[in-house]
Amino acid sequence: MEQIVRRKDWVVEDHLRRFMFVLGENDLPLFVESIGFNPLQESVSRRKGYPCFHWLQTLEGEGEFELSGSRFFLPQGNGALLFPGVPHAYAPKGKKWSTLYVTFGGSLAESLLASLGIRHTEWLHWNDDAPITAQLMDMIEQTQHDEDRTGLNASAQLYRFLTMIKIYGQTGGRSSLFQHLEKLDPLLQWLDQIYGDPEIGLTDMAERLGISPRYLNALFRQAFGITAYAYLIRLRIRKAKELMSHSDRRSIKEIAQLSGYRDPSHFISAFGKTEGMTPEQFRKLQGLTT
Template identity: 80%
Template sequence: MEQIARRKEWVIEGLRRRFLFATGENELPLYVESIGFNPAQEPVARSNGYNYFHWLQTLEGEGDFELSGKRFSLPRGNGTLLFPGVPHVYVPKGKAWSTLYITFGGTLAVSILASLGIRHTEWFQWHDDAPLTAHLMQMIEEAQHDEDRSGLNASSQLYRFLTYIKIYGRTGGRSSLFQHLEKLDPLLLWLDRHYGDPEIGLTDMAEQLGISPRYLNALFRQAFGITAYAYLIRLRIRKAKELMSRSDRKSVKEIAQLSGYRDPSHFIAAFGKTEGMTPEQFRRLHGLSV
């Protein structure tokens, strides 16, 4: 409710906000070039695209967007992330169209976006209760009161905003990462309690959600990029590292058993494959050996 009231207040107030950030000689890995709110978005046509990454979303009203010869509608709860140099046109549709935008670059911008699964111009939708709009509005308000214009705070807030796009944004009608995690949450909580049971298999995990093993693996790949059993192995190794970090100095055999492995040699092999070192090497690296 607070987010809706704040959004309407901005629209009624109708004050355009635009802030530019000067970049220093040593360019940040990720930096904001400009950010703002436009209460009456004007038509824009860029035959050569824009020089920076450009996020544009609707706050109220609706816009028409033309991209690569195709036309799209941009109602509230929709946004697009344009890559540099992509030709585009957008115009208001019907009544006044108010938008939020942010443009950005940086030496690691491409790789950061790729790590979030965004490798080209994308179109996103999200639910009203997602924090994307509120976070971007907060960034604009902070820019308004940031006296030094260093851009450092904006850079960190930009990274958070991009992760929100990854978590809550839906593309091509598919479910968002947040929706996948919601579906998996009962199983993830169950695994956190029962990871030490060596009998757990893919079928047991699927039964916790009442779905097929094949669909379970599809959900895990969409959420984490790995299979359900690969997630369980990573969970067991993480729990094993926590056990090794404690002061009671359990043996490798004890840690293997507590982490869901019957055979210490199997645990050592799995640990080495995941961490690139043996459990004892891990202990020495972190100063845990006696």
């Protein structure tokens, strides 16, 4: 089992640069958890996925990915953005594979990616003149010389990096798996608008795409590592967190209703299972008084 140690760390053997950050009680709405350069990328297997969003790109050589039972290659000028909890494994293809990576999270991370049109695990490539690699290397270099152990500066640069992925990243010529995942895009956009309707269920989502509920769940497990209805719950909780982060004070009952729950007690229960705390505790962590 992998253990995440949230601290700033630089390992100099073989010029490996790996930085992890101390995160305070009040995590930023968008934060960098770790960032680094690995000149000799080792094999990694995560049956339960990674707990944060994970961007991994090839700097030199080539890697081989296993994702949802399919194999993919990650040559130079290619990167993968993995969503939390998606099972995967990767290993060098050949003698040497050098990588750059950044892992990140926060209450607004998924919303930001959705606003950029990234709603599920993506596989991107870019032209040689695209600034994606240079931007990430600049972030790593600055982190190396930065005295800030909370990752504030790296997190501030993360937004720019993600927008560069959107601007310069290309998805053409992708594999059949990712072509299948594209089928989810119309549904995900619809759910962003209709999540507050408590009547929405698995059957409605499947009918929206004209596929069976079983196939819909298979697509969601490939993209997110969870079922379609579990995604809807996660979306509702994320929207509720956004509402609670606003300065205007809304009651828990009102937030529950806006998020798709008829009964506030069901909302509080779902929030606790997802976030490990009550809505009021979340508010206090955001510095909002009751």
